[in-house]
Amino acid sequence: MSEFLQQLLNGLSLGAIYALIALGYTMVYGVLRFINFAHSDVFMVGAYLGYYLGKLVPPGTLWGGLFVLFAAMIGCAGLGMLIERLAYRPLRGAATLNVLITAIGVSLLLEYSGQRFFGAAPRVFPPIFPERNFQLGALIISTNQLVVIGVAVLLMLGLQFIVYRTKIGTAMRAVSQNPKAAQLVGVNNDVVISFTFGLGSALAAAGGILYALNYPSIDPLMGVMPGLKAFVAAVLGGIGNIPGAALGGLILGTVETFIGGSQWSTYKDAIAFAILIIILLFRPAGLLGRFTAEKV
Amino acid sequence: MPIARSSALLAGFAAALALTSCAPKKDTIRIGEFASLTGKEAAFGQSSHKGTLLAIEELNAAGGILGKSLELITEDNQSKAGESATIVKKLISRDKIVALLGEVASSRSLEAAPICQAAKIPQVSPSSTNPAVTETGDYIFRVCFIDPFQGVVMAKFAKDTLKVRKVAVLTSVSSAYSVGLAKYFKERFVADGGVIAVEQKYSEGDKDFKAQLTAIKASGIDGIFLPGYYTEAALVCKQAKDLGLTVPVFGGDGWEAPQLVEIGGAAVEGSYYSTHYSPENRSPAVTTFLAKFKQRWKNEVPDAMAALGYDSAMVLADAMKRAGTTEGAKVRDALAATKGYVGITGTTTLDASRNANKAAVVITVKNGQFKFVESVAP
Numbered sequence: 001m002s003e004f005l006q007q008l009l010n011g012l013s014l015g016a017i018y019a020l021i022a023l024g025y026t027m028v029y030g031v032l033r034f035i036n037f038a039h040s041d042v043f044m045v046g047a048y049l050g051y052y053l054g055k056l057v058p059p060g061t062l063w064g065g066l067f068v069l070f071a072a073m074i075g076c077a078g079l080g081m082l083i084e085r086l087a088y089r090p091l092r093g094a095a096t097l098n099v100l101i102t103a104i105g106v107s108l109l110l111e112y113s114g115q116r117f118f119g120a121a122p123r124v125f126p127p128i129f130p131e132r133n134f135q136l137g138a139l140i141i142s143t144n145q146l147v148v149i150g151v152a153v154l155l156m157l158g159l160q161f162i163v164y165r166t167k168i169g170t171a172m173r174a175v176s177q178n179p180k181a182a183q184l185v186g187v188n189n190d191v192v193i194s195f196t197f198g199l200g201s202a203l204a205a206a207g208g209i210l211y212a213l214n215y216p217s218i219d220p221l222m223g224v225m226p227g228l229k230a231f232v233a234a235v236l237g238g239i240g241n242i243p244g245a246a247l248g249g250l251i252l253g254t255v256e257t258f259i260g261g262s263q264w265s266t267y268k269d270a271i272a273f274a275i276l277i278i279i280l281l282f283r284p285a286g287l288l289g290r291f292t293a294e295k296v
Numbered sequence: 297m298p299i300a301r302s303s304a305l306l307a308g309f310a311a312a313l314a315l316t317s318c319a320p321k322k323d324t325i326r327i328g329e330f331a332s333l334t335g336k337e338a339a340f341g342q343s344s345h346k347g348t349l350l351a352i353e354e355l356n357a358a359g360g361i362l363g364k365s366l367e368l369i370t371e372d373n374q375s376k377a378g379e380s381a382t383i384v385k386k387l388i389s390r391d392k393i394v395a396l397l398g399e400v401a402s403s404r405s406l407e408a409a410p411i412c413q414a415a416k417i418p419q420v421s422p423s424s425t426n427p428a429v430t431e432t433g434d435y436i437f438r439v440c441f442i443d444p445f446q447g448v449v450m451a452k453f454a455k456d457t458l459k460v461r462k463v464a465v466l467t468s469v470s471s472a473y474s475v476g477l478a479k480y481f482k483e484r485f486v487a488d489g490g491v492i493a494v495e496q497k498y499s500e501g502d503k504d505f506k507a508q509l510t511a512i513k514a515s516g517i518d519g520i521f522l523p524g525y526y527t528e529a530a531l532v533c534k535q536a537k538d539l540g541l542t543v544p545v546f547g548g549d550g551w552e553a554p555q556l557v558e559i560g561g562a563a564v565e566g567s568y569y570s571t572h573y574s575p576e577n578r579s580p581a582v583t584t585f586l587a588k589f590k591q592r593w594k595n596e597v598p599d600a601m602a603a604l605g606y607d608s609a610m611v612l613a614d615a616m617k618r619a620g621t622t623e624g625a626k627v628r629d630a631l632a633a634t635k636g637y638v639g640i641t642g643t644t645t646l647d648a649s650r651n652a653n654k655a656a657v658v659i660t661v662k663n664g665q666f667k668f669v670e671s672v673a674p
Contacts, residue, residue, distance in 0.1 A: 003514040010506040120334030120374060122527055124558045133538060140540040215503035217527050217559050260507030266469050266497045
């Protein structure tokens with residue numbers, strides 16, 4: 001039983017990180033209907049920003065950790081908006097395939113400039129938050145796991161607030177439902193799209209720092225695998241659906257952890273992805289997604 | 297792009313190609329080296345390369361061999377699967393190397409071996425310990441011990457020194473080295489009356505091991521054998537500690553890199569691994585090597601990969617001298633006849649399977665330093 005609870009905790013903290021990254025994929029898909037493949041590399045840049053900023057603050061303090069977290073989020077929000085402005089906006093209105101290929105290009109650009117500027121060798125991420133282990137019966141809870149789950153829940157609540165309770169959030173939903181109609185009622189689509197990229201990238205940066213805190217070895221290609229899994233989580237939950245992305249991330253992280261702890265650990269990715277295929281066979285629009293016929 | 301500009305660009309490109317692909321100079325002996333200079337196992341490639349380069353520079357300072365100076369051509373495989381085959385083909389076909397040195401990781405040596413065998417270019421691996429590497433063919437050699445021996449060393453060490461009876465084995469399924477070493481360890485440990493309580497697996501590049509470690513913890517073991525490379529080893533130790541696992545963790549020579557301590561921090565304290573040499577050895581050969589290495593590489597203390605990188609180049613040069621030529625088949629025969637060559641990591645005698653039989657040392661991490669524990673003769 002205690003092993004089950006421990007695995008559940010491990011799975012939830014991994015899933016919370018997937019969920020944070022998945023939110024970025026799903027929000028961009030919601031407003032622009034394309035998959036931003038560069039998102040997983042913004043996640044990597046977030047971890048590196050955390051690495052450099054982490055050296056400026058005293059290690060293992062709460063305020064230092066939060067400062068690094070927020071500074072990296074702001075930095076990556078800027079990067080996300082810059083990518084959108086330079087790479088995607090000129091292609092607005094072009095075929096989706098063109099934008100998709102541009103996204104892959106931006107992703108590779110970030111990965112390999114990362115190798116050039118940060119170096120290809122893995123680096124050790126500094127412990128920016130205080131670290132301690134708590135014992136709860138047979139259950140061991142590390143502060144890192146608590147930070148991951150806590151920060152992820154807070155950010156998701158904040159996102160929910162922005163999307164449903166603020167003016168810009170309403171505009172985001174309007175653009176997502178019908179960009180032309182939104183423009184007609186006075187929404188500035190460019191600002192909304194830019195904001196969406198900034199918000200998604202900030203969440204990716206938070207994900208990057210939380211990931212690096214738990215697995216303190218970072219390299220310029222670190223985003224590839226978590227990015228792929230977060231993308232899968234977004235599809236699993238229903239792409240374009242915000243609570244769906246969070247749910248998909250948690251499910252994927254938990255399934256992966258339980259299989260990883262069983263005798264089939266070699267096949268953990270294969271089994272996790274097989275589950276995805278099965279769910280999509282029965283619910284093609286994802287768990288929380290609604291299937292809508294393509295408007296012609 | 298306008299056509300005029302693109303054709304000008306093409307012409308420039310062709311000119312650049314023509315410049316770089318000049319024929320090999322006649323007065324040098326070209327030796328190829330492929331190493332993981334960047335990427336996940338960069339520490340291995342960097343160390344090994346520094347040792348190899350030091351040896352080549354020393355040989356050249358002493359007048360080269362066969363009246364010619366040596367030229368080391370190094371290529372980086374970025375620690376990636378698939379890259380080694382490409383760069384080794386390039387080294388052989390374009391750079392016209394006469395022999396190849398490398399790699400540290402067995403999986404990557406195994407990529408290059410069939411290519412060297414087919415091209416009849418002798419390959420000397422400094423520190424790949426999986427037996428399959430030299431089994432590829434009679435042109436493939438190594439200057440280190442092999443995993444059947446290393447597995448026995450750690451099985452005995454676990455039983456006699458650590459006094460553990462029930463261990464967990466955590467293997468990287470995508471590394472030939474890890475799978476092989478785990479197998480030999482298990483065979484010996486079970487034969488000696490030990491119990492393998494649980495076996496868990498991961499893949500190269502994984503970062504989350506909490507699932508496997510939670511299962512390991514639940515099985516109530518008193519030690520963890522972790523045959524893998526340093527990045528994963530450090531992360532495993534760290535996460536084991538996070539989960540409250542306090543049993544000793546021990547592994548093989550894949551652990552040896554400063555990053556083990558950098559990433560693992562306090563979590564790797566008191567863990568053990570077997571390797572090829574210790575800089576604490578006070579033999580004259582090691583002492584001179586230490587001094588030369590520190591002088592050449594900014595006071596860096598050479599680890600086992602550096603020492604084996606040095607030895608691999610020296611053993612190859614020795615064989616070329618004895619062969620009196622750089623012709624592949626003759627160098628191969630001379631390498632196969634290597635007997636009693638005294639190097640930094642002990643005496644190299646290549647057996648019928650083209651492997652060296654050398655002593656292993658066991659190292660522990662103490663106060664962030666690698667400390668010698670014991671030496672085990674073959």
